[in-house]
Amino acid sequence: MSVTTENVNIALEEIKKKSKPRKFTQTIDVAINLKELDLNQPQNRLNAEITLPHPIKDVKICVIAQGDLALRAEKAGADKIIDKEELGRLGSDRKSAKKIAKIFDYFIVGIDLMPNVGRFLGPVLGPLGKMPLAPPKGAGIINPKSDLTAILEKYKKTIRFRMKKNPVILTAIGNEKMEPKEIFENLQVLMNYLEEILEKGLRNIKSIFIKATMSSPVKINLR
Incomplete structure (x- = not known):
C-alpha cells in the first residue's frame, strides 16, 4: 500500500x-x-x-527556560521567553495562561523546569495537545547544552x-x-x-x- x-x-x-x-x-x-x-x-x-x-506556515514558539538557556533562546529568535518567575505567576492566572497557550504553536522547556510546566501550564497545554514532548516522540524538552538555533529551525517545519x-x-x-x-x-x-x-x-x-x-x-x- x-x-x-x-x-x-x-x-x-x-x-x-x-x-x-x-x-x-x-x-x-x-x-x-x-x-x-x-x-x-x-x-x-x-x-x-x-x-x-x-x-506549512509561520509558527510561534515559546521557550520556557532560565539563565543561560533563556539568553540563548532569545538570541536564537524564540518568539517569547518564559522564566521560572513568570511561570509561577501563570499558575495563579488561568486567564493569562490560556491566552499564551492559544497564541503559541509550540512550547519548548528546559528539563529543569518541566515539573513546573506540568504543574502550572499542564491544565491548559494538555487539552490543546501542546505539552512539550521528550525524545523520541518530540524535541520539546531540552538540556542546558541544547542547540537552540537548530531546535527552533526544526520546529518551523514540525x-x-x-x-x-x-x-x-x-x-x-x-x-x-x-x-x-x-x-x-x-x-x-x-x-x-x-x-x-x-x-x-x-x-x-x-x-x-x-x-x-x-x-x-x-x-x-x-x-
Missing part, C-alpha cells in the same frame, strides 16, 4: 474544484483512518511530532498529531499555495513514520482523505 504523486495531485485538483476562493491561505489537512489497532493499549494512541521537508478515542490521525501537511510536489513529500514523510511505528506498518491504514480548510474531504486512492 502506498501513496503516489499522481494520486495526490488528482486529489488536490479535486479540492480546487470544490473550494471557493478565500481571503486567507487555506491549510491542506490529512485524515488517515487506521484499522486493526487496539486503542486500549497506550502505545497505540499515537502522540508525536514529525519534522517535514517543507514548512507537525504534531495526537490520537484520542478514535483510530484516526488528523494533521496539516501543507497549504494551498504550496506546490503539489511539496505537499506530496510532506505526506510521504508522515507515511514513512507510520510505516515504522505501526504494528502492521501501512497495512494498518484503512483510508486517507485530504481537504482544504473550507472544502469537503477528498479520498486519495491507495495502491
Whole structure:
C-alpha cells in the first residue's frame, strides 16, 4: 500500500474544484483512518511530532527556560521567553495562561523546569495537545547544552498529531499555495513514520482523505 504523486495531485485538483476562493491561505489537512489497532493499549494512541521537508506556515514558539538557556533562546529568535518567575505567576492566572497557550504553536522547556510546566501550564497545554514532548516522540524538552538555533529551525517545519478515542490521525501537511510536489513529500514523510511505528506498518491504514480548510474531504486512492 502506498501513496503516489499522481494520486495526490488528482486529489488536490479535486479540492480546487470544490473550494471557493478565500481571503486567507487555506491549510491542506490529512485524515488517515487506521484499522486493526487496539486503542486500549497506550502505545497505540499515537502522540508525536514529525519534522517535514517543507514548512506549512509561520509558527510561534515559546521557550520556557532560565539563565543561560533563556539568553540563548532569545538570541536564537524564540518568539517569547518564559522564566521560572513568570511561570509561577501563570499558575495563579488561568486567564493569562490560556491566552499564551492559544497564541503559541509550540512550547519548548528546559528539563529543569518541566515539573513546573506540568504543574502550572499542564491544565491548559494538555487539552490543546501542546505539552512539550521528550525524545523520541518530540524535541520539546531540552538540556542546558541544547542547540537552540537548530531546535527552533526544526520546529518551523514540525507537525504534531495526537490520537484520542478514535483510530484516526488528523494533521496539516501543507497549504494551498504550496506546490503539489511539496505537499506530496510532506505526506510521504508522515507515511514513512507510520510505516515504522505501526504494528502492521501501512497495512494498518484503512483510508486517507485530504481537504482544504473550507472544502469537503477528498479520498486519495491507495495502491
